[in-house]
Amino acid sequence: MLRFLTAGESHGPGLVVVLEGLPAGLDVDIAAVHHQLWRRQQGYGRGQRMKIESDRLDITSGLRFGRTIGSPVSGIIHNRDWKNWQKTMPVDREAPAEATGATRGPVTRPRPGHADLAGAAKYEVSDLRDVLERASARETAARVAVGAFARQLLERFGMRVLSHVTRIGEVAVADASAADLAAIASLADDAPIRCVDAEVEAAMVAHIDRAREMGDTLGGTFEVIVDGVPPGLGSYVQWDRKLDGRLAQAVMSIPAIKAVGIGIGPDVAATPGSNVHDEILSAADDVRDTRTWSLRRPTNRAGGLEGGVTNGEPLRVTGYMKPIATLMKPLRSVDLATFDEAPAAIERSDVCAVPAAAVVAEAMVAIVLADAFLERFGGDAIAQIAPRVDEARRHVRERFQPPSPPSA
Ligand code: EPS
Numbered sequence: 001m002l003r004f005l006t007a008g009e010s011h012g013p014g015l016v017v018v019l020e021g022l023p024a025g026l027d028v029d030i031a032a033v034h035h036q037l038w039r040r041q042q043g044y045g046r047g048q049r050m051k052i053e054s055d056r057l058d059i060t061s062g063l064r065f066g067r068t069i070g071s072p073v074s075g076i077i078h079n080r081d082w083k084n085w086q087k088t089m090p091v092d093r094e095a096p097a098e099a100t101g102a103t104r105g106p107v108t109r110p111r112p113g114h115a116d117l118a119g120a121a122k123y124e125v126s127d128l129r130d131v132l133e134r135a136s137a138r139e140t141a142a143r144v145a146v147g148a149f150a151r152q153l154l155e156r157f158g159m160r161v162l163s164h165v166t167r168i169g170e171v172a173v174a175d176a177s178a179a180d181l182a183a184i185a186s187l188a189d190d191a192p193i194r195c196v197d198a199e200v201e202a203a204m205v206a207h208i209d210r211a212r213e214m215g216d217t218l219g220g221t222f223e224v225i226v227d228g229v230p231p232g233l234g235s236y237v238q239w240d241r242k243l244d245g246r247l248a249q250a251v252m253s254i255p256a257i258k259a260v261g262i263g264i265g266p267d268v269a270a271t272p273g274s275n276v277h278d279e280i281l282s283a284a285d286d287v288r289d290t291r292t293w294s295l296r297r298p299t300n301r302a303g304g305l306e307g308g309v310t311n312g313e314p315l316r317v318t319g320y321m322k323p324i325a326t327l328m329k330p331l332r333s334v335d336l337a338t339f340d341e342a343p344a345a346i347e348r349s350d351v352c353a354v355p356a357a358a359v360v361a362e363a364m365v366a367i368v369l370a371d372a373f374l375e376r377f378g379g380d381a382i383a384q385i386a387p388r389v390d391e392a393r394r395h396v397r398e399r400f401q402p403p404s405p406p407s408a
Contacts, residue, residue, distance in 0.1 A: 001371050001374035001375055001378055002019070002020070002021035002022065002150065002367060002370055002371040002374060003020050003021055004017060004018060004019040004020070004146045004367070005017070005018050006139055006142035006143065006146070007142075008077075008079075008134075008138075008139065008142060009089060009133035009134055009136075009138075010132070010133050010134075010136035010138035010139075011079065011081055011084075011085035011088065011089050011133060012079060012082065012085075012089050012091075012133065013078065013079060013082050014076045014077055014078040014079050014082070015076065015077040015079070015138070015139065015141055015142040016074070016075070016076050016142070017057070017073075017074060017075055017076075017142045017145050017146050018072050018073075018074045019062070019072060019073045019074070019146050019149055020072040020073075021371075021374065022062070022068045022070075022073060022149055022153065023068065023070065023153070023374070023378070023379060023380060023381050023382050023384075023385060024068050024069050024070035024380060024381045024382070025068065025381045025382035025383055026067065026068040026149075026152065026153055026156060026382050027067055027156075028063055028066055028068060028149065028152055029066075029152060030057075030059065030066065032148060032152065033057055033145060033148040033149070034055075034056050034057065035189075036144050036145070036147065036148040036151070036359070036363070037055040037056060037057065037077070037141060037144055037145060037148070038189075039144075039189050039359045040055070040140065040141060040144045040356050040359040040360060041053065041054075041055060041356070042189060042190050042355060042356070042359075043192070043193065043194070043352075043353065043354070043355025043356045044192035044193055044204075044205050044208055044352070044355065045168075045208045045212075045218070045351045045352030045353065045354070045355070046350045046352075046353065046356065047348055047349050047350045047351070048348055049081065049348060049350075050350075052080050052081045053079065053080050053081065053141075054080065055077050055141050056077065056078075057075040057076070057077055058075050058076045058077070058078065059073065059074070059075040060075050060076065061073065061074045061075075062074060070380060070381070073149060075145065077141050077142060077145060079138075083100050083101060084100070084101040084102065085101050086099035086100050086101050087099045087100070087101050087102060087103040087104075088101065088102065088103060088104040088129070089133070104129075106126065106127035106128070106129065106337075107127060107128040107129045107132065107345050107347075108126070108127070108128065108335050108336045108337040108338075108345075109128075109333045109334070109335050109336070109342050109343065109344050109345040110128055110333055110334075110336065110344065110345070111325045111326055111327075111330070111331075111333065111344040111345055111347075112325065112331045112332075112333060112344060113322065113323075113325030114132065114135065114326070115131055115132065115135035116128045116131055116132055116135075116345075119131030119132075120336065126336070126337075128336075128345070132347065135255070136255075137254075137255040137256070137353065137356075139255075140254060140255065140356075140357075140360040143254075143360055143363050143364060143367075144359060144360055144363045146363065146367060147362065147364065147367050148363070150363070150366040150367045150369070150370035150371075151362070151363070151366040151370075153370045153373070153374075154226070154366055154369060154370055154373065156382065157228075157230075157373065157377075157385075158228040159226055159227065159229055159369070160185070160226065160227050160228055161224065161225075161226050161362050161365065161366050161369075162181065162184045162185055162224070162226070162227075162362070163184070163194070163222055163223060163224045163225065163358040163359065163361060163362045164179060164184045164194055164195060164196055164222065164223055164225075164358070165193045165194050165195045165204070165220060165221070165222045165355055165358055166179075166195070166220075166221045166222060166223055166318070167221040167354075168193065168207055168208060168218055168219075168220040168352060168354055169204075169207050169208075169211065169218040169219065169220060169323075169352075170207065171200060171203045171204045171207045172200070172221070173195060173196065173197050173200050174197075176221070176223055176318070177223075177263070177264055177300075177301070177316065179196045179223075181225065181227060181314065183196045184196060184225060192204075192205050192355075193205065193354075193355050194355050194358065204220075208351055208352045211351055211352065212328075212351045214329065215327060215329025216323070216327060216328075216329065216351075217323040217324040217325075217326070217327055217349075217350075217351055217352065218323050218351065218352045218354075219256065219320070219321040219322045219323040219352075219354065220321055220352070220354035221318055221319065221320050221321065221354070222318070222319055222321070222354060222355075222357060222358035222361060223316055223317065223318045223319075224251075224315075224316075224317045224318075224358065224361045224362050224365045225314050225315065225316050225317075226304075226314060226315040226366075226369060227314040227315075229304060229310050229312070229313075229314065229315050229369070230310065230312070230373075230376075230389070230392060230393065230396075231293075231309070231310055231311055231312035231396060232309060232310060232376060232392070232396075233310040233369070233372040233373060233375075234246070234305070234308050234309045234310060234372050235308065236307040236308045236309060241308070242307075242308025243305055243309065243310060243368070243369075243372055244262045244305045244308050245308065246368050246371075246372070247260070247262065247315075247365060247368050247369075248260040248262070250364040250365065250367065250368045251317060251319045251361050251364055251365065253364070254319065254357055254360050254361060254364060256321045256322050256323075256324065256325075256353075256357065257320065257321055257322075257357065257361075258320050258321070258322050259319075259320035260317065260318065260319055260320070261303075261317070261318040261320070262302070262305055262316070262317055262318075263300065263301045263302045263303025263305070263316055264276070264301045264303070265318050268301075275301075276301055277301070277302070278297045278298070278299045278300060278301055278302055278313070279297065279298055279299070280295055280297060281296050281297070281298060282294060282295060282296075282402065283295055283296040284401075284402045292312065292393070292396065292397060293312070293396050293397060293399075293400035293401065294400060294401040294402060295312075295400055297311075297313055300313040300314060300316065303315060303316035303317065304316060310372075312396075315365070315369070317361070317365055319357065319358070319361050321353075321357050323352075324349055324350055324351070324352070324353060326344075326346065326347050326348075326349035327344070327346075328346060330343035330344040330345070330346055331343070331344050332344070333345075376392075377389050377392065
């Protein structure tokens with residue numbers, strides 16, 4: 001329903017996005033798109049590049065008077081750093097006479113953990129820059145721009161996308177799944193790590209400082225949460241329609257993400273069923289939320305998905321990020337020009353980008369969820385979708401409630 005492409009090299013002129021499938025009639029807050037791009041640039045542990053960039057999406061189509069018109073939304077995020085790379089990254093055989101920046105020699109020592117070596121084997125290039133420019137996580141800025149539109153569609157229908165960082169290297173919050181939504185929602189966007197526990201956050205910052213001093217890098221984990229999700233998105237009837245699988249693919253596709261968990265994630269393997277599955281209780285005796293069904297779940301270890309279908313509980317998706325592959329104290333590698341053993345190349349880089357990855361994962365989750373939402377309720381225009389959503393809500397509310405007492 002919703003599809004997008006991105007293009008662009010890390011040190012080229014910019015990143016281009018094309019997003020197709022947004023219904024017409026969605027009021028878009030363009031400042032909010034820029035705000036998401038800004039959020040991705042925050043976080044303790046980022047390197048010098050983020051001081052150069054100030055990402056904004058220059059929108060070229062799809063909107064008129066701030067509203068979607070059903071046509072593809074497209075735009076470009078200009079790389080401010082481009083002015084320093086015009087002689088290294090020209091598109092033509094020779095850089096134009098007016099090109100600025102340094103002329104850099106070829107990169108020949110692949111970094112263990114980066115796409116350098118595998119990419120060189122695949123595309124048969126001798127300068128690893130041809131690989132690393134596109135493999136760079138700079139591309140995630142484009143995904144955040146796309147995600148910002150998906151997120152506004154979800155918000156229009158009462159969903160809210162949040163995230164928080166739960167581990168940096170050895171330092172972790174005690175129980176990530178216990179963090180409450182209000183605390184996560186109130187995290188400041190410019191907090192150093194965006195962790196709900198201030199003491200743990202201070203220890204995370206110190207951990208990153210130590211890693212930087214050692215010339216090392218750190219990974220970690222983050223959780224993305226979406227509340228207000230209607231039950232019934234995704235499906236169990238075919239493998240590629242299971243929403244947990246689609247979310248895992250989307251989050252795993254973010255550079256450096258090596259595992260994805262839904263709800264309590266990998267802990268399910270070591271925990272008995274009685275402590276994994278979330279009981280289903282009647283909400284009849286509780287203060288009932290009249291907007292939804294008369295059922296409640298005392299726990300949400302399943303992370304809002306059962307059978308690959310949303311179950312009305314908040315969606316909880318955890319991403320596990322490996323440490324960044326560029327080490328200032330490099331690992332051993334081989335110079336592919338001479339075949340001598342040599343330390344891996346050092347490219348300017350970040351020490352830790354877990355807080356940024358959390359923002360990127362919010363975008364990817366929003367895109368997948370918006371796609372599943374449009375599958376269920378989709379139409380060409382917001383005006384067609386809104387009554388379908390209302391009707392489904394009413395149906396769920398009426399279908400799942402205690403039978404009325406027999407009339408006398
Ligand atoms: C990256 C290396 C660094 C990061 C970059 C990802 O860039 P540079 O080589 O220009 O210093 O800053 O991330 C971004 C530019 C970004 O926008 O997130 C890499 O090798 O993946």
